[in-house]
Structures are given as structure tokens and as C-alpha cells.
Amino acid sequence: MVMKKIMIGIAAVLLFPIAVATPAAAEPPTMPCQPPDAPTCESAKDACLAAHAVTGSFGQRYVPPDAARNCWDAYRGCKGNQ
Numbered sequence: 001m002v003m004k005k006i007m008i009g010i011a012a013v014l015l016f017p018i019a020v021a022t023p024a025a026a027e028p029p030t031m032p033c034q035p036p037d038a039p040t041c042e043s044a045k046d047a048c049l050a051a052h053a054v055t056g057s058f059g060q061r062y063v064p065p066d067a068a069r070n071c072w073d074a075y076r077g078c079k080g081n082q
Contacts, residue, residue, distance in 0.1 A: 041078035045071055 039047075052067035063071070 041075055041082070044078060045075040048074060 048071035049063050049068065052063050052071065053061045054064065055061055
């Protein structure tokens with residue numbers, strides 16, 4: 001019983017570096033689909049909505065319905081082209 005535990009301990013010590021090094025070496029390098037600074041559909045939609053936001057008579061900010069519709073239509077078109 002003691003000998004079995006010693007053998008398992010030795011195997012674990014010998015195989016640990018292989019187990020740790022193998023997954024990192026086996027994974028291919030990942031490349032993002034877009035560069036981090038490239039505009040996305042979401043960021044373009046947010047910029048469009050922010051550009052058309054107006055301040056109401058009580059100080060609240062909102063996007064008029066026509067402007068919001070145009071921004072959302074552009075967003076859907078952008079998503080459709082991806």
C-alpha cells in the first residue's frame with residue numbers, strides 16, 4: 001500500500017510538467033476577428049444614438065423616434081452584412 005502511494009507520487013511529479021506544458025503548446029494562437037480599435041455595429045449604434053440625443057424640457061435626455069429608428073435600421077443592416 002505504501003509502495004503504491006510512492007509510485008503514484010513519483011508518477012505525479014514526473015508527469016506534472018508534461019500535463020502543464022501540453023495544453024498551452026497544443027492551443028493555436030487566437031486572433032481577434034477585428035482589431036480592438038475597429039468600430040463594431042454596437043459601437044456605431046451607440047454613437048448614432050448619442051449623436052441624436054436631445055434634452056427634454058425637464059432635463060431628461062432622449063432620442064427622438066425617427067432618429068432612433070434610423071440608428072436601429074443602420075444597426076440591423078450592419079449586423080446583416082456580417
